[in-house]
Amino acid sequence: MTPRKPHPVMAGAFERMCAGLFVGWCRLTVSGREHLPEGPFILCSNHQSHLDSVALMAATGGRFREFGLLAAQDYFFERPATHRLFSPLLNLIPVARTADRQALRHTLMLCRQFIAETQGNLIIYPEGGRSRSGALQPFKRGAAMFAAELGLPIVPAYVRGTRAVMPPGTSWPKPGGIEVRFGPPVLQDAGAPATRRGRIDATAADLERRVHELKAISGD
Numbered sequence: 657m658t659p660r661k662p663h664p665v666m667a668g669a670f671e672r673m674c675a676g677l678f679v680g681w682c683r684l685t686v687s688g689r690e691h692l693p694e695g696p697f698i699l700c701s702n703h704q705s706h707l708d709s710v711a712l713m714a715a716t717g718g719r720f721r722e723f724g725l726l727a728a729q730d731y732f733f734e735r736p737a738t739h740r741l742f743s744p745l746l747n748l749i750p751v752a753r754t755a756d757r758q759a760l761r762h763t764l765m766l767c768r769q770f771i772a773e774t775q776g777n778l779i780i781y782p783e784g785g786r787s788r789s790g791a792l793q794p795f796k797r798g799a800a801m802f803a804a805e806l807g808l809p810i811v812p813a814y815v816r817g818t819r820a821v822m823p824p825g826t827s828w829p830k831p832g833g834i835e836v837r838f839g840p841p842v843l844q845d846a847g848a849p850a851t852r853r854g855r856i857d858a859t860a861a862d863l864e865r866r867v868h869e870l871k872a873i874s875g876d
Contacts, residue, residue, distance in 0.1 A: 659733075659766065662721070663744040670745040671720045674710045682707075682821050682829050686715040688838035693809055696771050696778075697841065699723075700799045700863055701813035702792055702871070703781035707822040707829055708815050709746070712779060715813075715836035722776040724767065726751045726802075728785065729759070747776075751798075753784065764805055771806070778802070782863060790819050792868065800859035804852065809841035812863055814870035837870045 678684035699712055713720050729750040733739055742748060749766045752759035767778060780802060782795035803810050817834040842863050 659748050659750060660743045662746060666744045667720065667746070674714055674720075677829065678711070678714050678834070682817075682832055682834050684711060684714060684834045684836065686717075686836050686838075688813075689715070689717060691838045691840045692716055692811060693841055696775060696808055698778045698780055698799060698803050698806070698808050698810045699813060700780050700782050700810050700867070701815050701836075702867060703783050703786050704790055704815065704819035705786065705822045705824065707818040707834070708781075709779055711815055711818055711834050711836055712813060715838070716777075718777075720746065722774065723747060724749045724770040724774075724776060724778050726763070726767075726778060726780045728753055747774075749778075764802070767802065767806060771808075778806075778808070782860070782867075786824055787819075788824060792871065795860055795864040795867075797856055797860045800856045800863060803842075803859060804856055809843055810859070810863055811841050812839040812866040812870060813837065814839075814867055814874055814876075816871075816874045816876050835874060837874055839866050839870050842866060 701708065701712060709725050713723050724747045727748040727750060729752050731738060732742055732748055733750045747770065749763060749770060751763045770776060780799040782799040783793040784796045787793050799810060814837045815834070817832055821832040821834060822829040842859060
């Protein structure tokens, strides 16, 4: 499955609408922006709402077109109405929720293609889906594996307030405050385990620990 490129006019209008939303309706506060690397990176945070991705992109200070969002294939691509709604607005990259190696290779190929064409960044949610309770769910290995395959640093982030503003099942945000907090990049250092699987597991554990730390700092 090859994703469609966003419609330039519609995507631009959507980005401007979100910018206004985060100023006057759902005020966005950001901390830790100095931790964002110059080059391509993978941005990983908790996931509570469809509003998380646009809040993260806006919080970086970059343009939405600089980000590819790994989106559940069954939800964003195999539901025609959902696909028609979101694909003109955002760079969506399909990822299967099942352990399908062929689908995984295809997603990696699409990520490499996106990065080569845009020098942009990726957003991956290590929990694998939105948390219905708001509590952090155990992290899966996918984000760490993608970082290893693509040779990219991971920037941990914590998003607070999106679930209250736009919980699952709603289609428009309520007034409220949103906070995005970025942490220092997660890198594989000289002390990492010798095996590839060990390095991926260590990176995943480090990422989960750092997101929990950001959550604690935010007071959630």
